[in-house]
Amino acid sequence: MRVTILGNNSALPAFGRHPTAQTVTVYGEVLLFDCGEGTQMQMQRYGVKWKNFNHVFISHMHGDHYFGLPGLINSMSLLGRTAPLHLYGPATLQPILDLILQAANTILKYDLHFHPLPEEATMIADTQAFTVTSFPVQHGIECHGFVVEMKTRGRRILPEKCSEYGIAPEDFEPLKQGMDHVLPDGTVVKNEWVTDVGPRPRKYAYCTDTLYTETILPFISGADMIYHESTYLNDDREKAEARFHSTAAQAAAMALKAGAGQLLLGHFSSKYKELDAFREEAAAIFPNVIVSVQGEAYDL
């Protein structure tokens, strides 16, 4: 599971930092979370492939989280996409996209399935590789956080061992599920001789934009990594609260309470050129903190 930051600034682009967008890659599937202006160019720039890219999640209707979406949707059609695309966002997103397509007389070459986000916490996507659950956060307008959970793929095949016993790849599936293998001569190959414990399924939580609110703890607790917005530093906590945002210290407190593995900070105000102070402020509370860097990828 890998998180790639395409943009990590708040409303105003500044210091080369683009507005919010990030991909989460799970078993090769690419999920996009938010899509600020310029996201399609950022995807080109940082080599995000559009193969296996079928799900887009929009947290809320502030422009810095979705103004890149119409361009991305259009460009995929121009590039000949035919696979359906699933889009999850506030209900008010759909009529805007409809009007935009209508004004351009555009008929997309693929099916765009729009899924309005429910008010309550809900599992909104459930595939062979992952689930995504949305949950309400506290911002000035309707706003959602997301949790991505990998599905277990069972035990990990040891190809050399299988080869020694003459087990062909088409027989791997029962082994992954923990079953023993019986050779044509009746010999039983014990599962643990040719497999190992599979990778632990990872859990990632995406929390932006939001006030510090412990109502989200039930959804994000135990996440291997939490991305939590930290628009401001503690000096500006009153401004943060007035604008429904969080500070680095608050993000760290949330990660601590949630028992997170790592904390990834982002959505920095354009007033900050340098970001070292975000790491310092958060690390005093929760040491395993990363200040996100645009273009960087973080593995869980």
Next chain:
Amino acid sequence: MRVTILGNNSALPAFGRHPTAQTVTVYGEVLLFDCGEGTQMQMQRYGVKWKNFNHVFISHMHGDHYFGLPGLINSMSLLGRTAPLHLYGPATLQPILDLILQAANTILKYDLHFHPLPEEATMIADTQAFTVTSFPVQHGIECHGFVVEMKTRGRRILPEKCSEYGIAPEDFEPLKQGMDHVLPDGTVVKNEWVTDVGPRPRKYAYCTDTLYTETILPFISGADMIYHESTYLNDDREKAEARFHSTAAQAAAMALKAGAGQLLLGHFSSKYKELDAFREEAAAIFPNVIVSVQGEAYDL
């Protein structure tokens, strides 16, 4: 009069070329023509100031010509703009912007005056410094070209000469209008002793996206510079026609018939990495051609 190219690619951003946007500066006033995705970042990047920026013109409702507009409008409000902004575009633009602002619960801190573009050629802006006339071009959907004409500012003051005769700056206005000056002692200072011929008012024509169509000649003829789209080369003229676009050769033929001073080419297809062939193809028909380069400024 100066044209600055913020983006000169067609629908798909490619090879670092952004979608269409350009500013025209007239007597220090900045006019924006089209506003593709990322325009606010391009303005930052190329140092376009928001002072004296009060007019935005959108040619048509294909996304590569206006998907940067919602972000630009928002950012100006966040940055504390209070001066009114005049926006000219197809009537279908207004309900889209209204829905976008409504979904975000945003009230702009300045007045956004929307002027729907008339079907017929019309002078849509008339200020002390310039006029702008829109005219229909031929594209798949409603699409407009624009002509910007500087207003004459009268004769040019020669400050040293004025100083010699003891004429103070507050007395310059009548001199600009061609009048003589009478000194306190009754001496007449002839106008031509302290002024020179003023700058010739320039005319700029912006033609994108469009088929080659001579119906636009009455509006653009005699322009000092014509920006004409050249999405394709002549090899692809059938594709150009099918998509309501022009070739470099057609743009050059238009400039020739219009008696233009210079031709500026842009709106290049993402299939072309190198653009030298555009200059060659056009120059064979109209020698005074420039292949626009993103970030460059061209003086008329």
